[in-house]
Amino acid sequence: MDRDFQSAFHRIGTIVKAHGLKGEVLIDLEVDLPELLSEHKLFYINNYRGDLEPKRVEKSYLADKKGRPSFFVKFESVDDRVQAERLVRSDIHVSSDLYEKLMIPADDLPGDELIGCIVIDENEKSCGEVVDVIENPAHPILHVASEGGSFMIPFVDEYVLSVDDEEGIIHCCNLEPLMEV
Numbered sequence: 001m002d003r004d005f006q007s008a009f010h011r012i013g014t015i016v017k018a019h020g021l022k023g024e025v026l027i028d029l030e031v032d033l034p035e036l037l038s039e040h041k042l043f044y045i046n047n048y049r050g051d052l053e054p055k056r057v058e059k060s061y062l063a064d065k066k067g068r069p070s071f072f073v074k075f076e077s078v079d080d081r082v083q084a085e086r087l088v089r090s091d092i093h094v095s096s097d098l099y100e101k102l103m104i105p106a107d108d109l110p111g112d113e114l115i116g117c118i119v120i121d122e123n124e125k126s127c128g129e130v131v132d133v134i135e136n137p138a139h140p141i142l143h144v145a146s147e148g149g150s151f152m153i154p155f156v157d158e159y160v161l162s163v164d165d166e167e168g169i170i171h172c173c174n175l176e177p178l179m180e181v
Helices: 081-085 096-102
Strands: 009-019 024-029 042-046 052-065 068-075 091-095 118-120 126-134 141-146 149-154 160-164 169-172
Touching: 009 081, 009 096, 091 096, 126 149
Parallel strands: 118 169
Antiparallel strands: 009 024, 009 091, 024 068, 042 052, 042 091, 052 068, 118 126, 126 141, 141 149, 160 169
16 A cells, blocks of 8 residues: 555554454454544554555444443444354554544643632532643643642543642542542
């Protein structure tokens, strides 16, 4: 496959396992806005030669598994578990146009301006103060110092509800499992 053609695509994840008996696969995504993929009907997969091969989507859905989005896809012409297992460890690619929509622009990502903000949970209880914002390919991570030590909060909707820049407060939820680590 032509290199110019391949450069028009970006990797968004990897097929990590077959799911069920009817050809579904689980894709581990590396995008900021996975909910935009639910309506997308065409992905590109590396074939055995390393070329990108188009795969049409029969159905797909996003599920929340252990606080992380899981993307399940049933491709056309993949009708059983054996065929799905052949796709495991294949990279998934999309067009550059779609990739740009799936990623939050770097200018919109939180940075040093959040250092010093107080983290408040859904019960209005103070959980600590942000001491660092760690850059991560998938999303930024807030490093929070608390009375009991420190913990990390992925800067995603699952945990961060809102940021009040003027008051220096970050409203969060679902923090208990993160604080136990």
